[in-house]
């Protein structure tokens with residue numbers, strides 16, 4: 643089958659759901675992944691044909707069912723690095739890149755410090771920090787064995803040394819008596835009532851364990867992590883969170899009530915309250 647013909651099938655099937663441009667980009671990602679053909683190669687030679695369209699047609703049906711392209715391909719990019727992903731981990735978000743950038747910018751490049759990422763998922767935060775802060779010793783915790791399998795694979799893929807810990811932060815008081823200079827976390831923060839605003843690609847495919855909290859207890863993880871941080875941060879250690887855009891003021895209050903100082907709330911590129919940091923006093 644000619645790739646050109648295949649591309650028309652993609653547009654006929656998917657344009658109504660995703661729009662023409664996004665379908666184009668899905669198609670080029672898939673032909674690159676399956677047939678090692680680039681967009682430029684296809685433009686230069688529209689007669690390129692493939693023998694076995696079965697796999698790519700299966701991907702088409704996944705896309706029709708709103709499966710994210712990152713899960714179909716099994717890989718994505720975060721902070722310029724490759725990350726394997728599957729439906730046991732959230733697909734890394736651009737907002738989280740901003741959090742990582744903030745930590746890197748505010749930390750001396752050669753600092754010999756200990757960093758802990760809580761709820762690491764794919765490992766995107768821990769691994770991009772390890773890559774960019776080469777003298778830091780990075781630890782990453784998650785409750786999900788399946789997520790940790792992905793994160794370990796990603797540490798190897800990016801040639802960094804991260805120590806992974808399987809534990810439930812809601813029940814963890816300390817990690818081998820270690821003290822951390824930085825604790826960072828992007829825990830579940832979407833309230834059940836916000837589900838109505840979410841698209842089916844997220845809602846029907848990404849792990850709910852990593853996304854949702856109850857409407858009546860939205861800061862469950864933030865409270866647990868803040869208590870953990872009081873006991874496990876070094877003096878003047880820094881706590882960084884990604885947060886729910888609607889809960890910025892509640893987060894300021896939480897850190898303030900727990901005697902954190904230099905509290906800074908920051909918006910993401912979409913102008914939503916998205917990050918907060920505080921220093922342990």
Ligand code: GLN
Pocket residue numbers: 735737828829830831832844852853854
């Ligand atoms: N930002 C993610 C989303 O909107 C949620 C991440 C999280 O719950 N920690 O899907």
